[in-house]
Amino acid sequence: PFFSPLWSNTSAWPRLSRVGLARQCDLPVRSLSQGQKKRAALARLLATSRPLWLLDEPFVALDSAACGVLQGLMQTHVARGGMVVFTSHQAVNLASGDNRSHRLGRA
Numbered sequence: 001p002f003f004s005p006l007w008s009n010t011s012a013w014p015r016l017s018r019v020g021l022a023r024q025c026d027l028p029v030r031s032l033s034q035g036q037k038k039r040a041a042l043a044r045l046l047a048t049s050r051p052l053w054l055l056d057e058p059f060v061a062l063d064s065a066a067c068g069v070l071q072g073l074m075q076t077h078v079a080r081g082g083m084v085v086f087t088s089h090q091a092v093n094l095a096s097g098d099n100r101s102h103r104l105g106r107a
Contacts, residue, residue: 015046016043034061053077053082055087
């Protein structure tokens with residue numbers, strides 16, 4: 001539950017920096033804001049090598065800068081052969097890959 005200073009000596013440090021959590025690396029996750037917790041989850045996702053990312057409302061609680069970072073991460077993942085399936089209540093513009101959008105209406 002802590003982002004320990006020891007993380008700066010591991011491969012986690014670049015991931016934390018990439019999602020904008022470098023300055024919060026010494027704080028317990030429980031003390032982070034909702035947006036920072038979302039960023040921590042993204043850093044954790046970057047540490048995996050899963051070809052399929054299933055993300056439920058990944059842009060909620062993120063500021064515009066973090067939304068841009070997330071879009072870039074998603075595009076990079078797809079460009080490397082991965083797949084991203086996500087839900088969103090907001091328009092998301094991804095420039096790469098085979099983008100498909102499905103709108104759900106009322107039953």
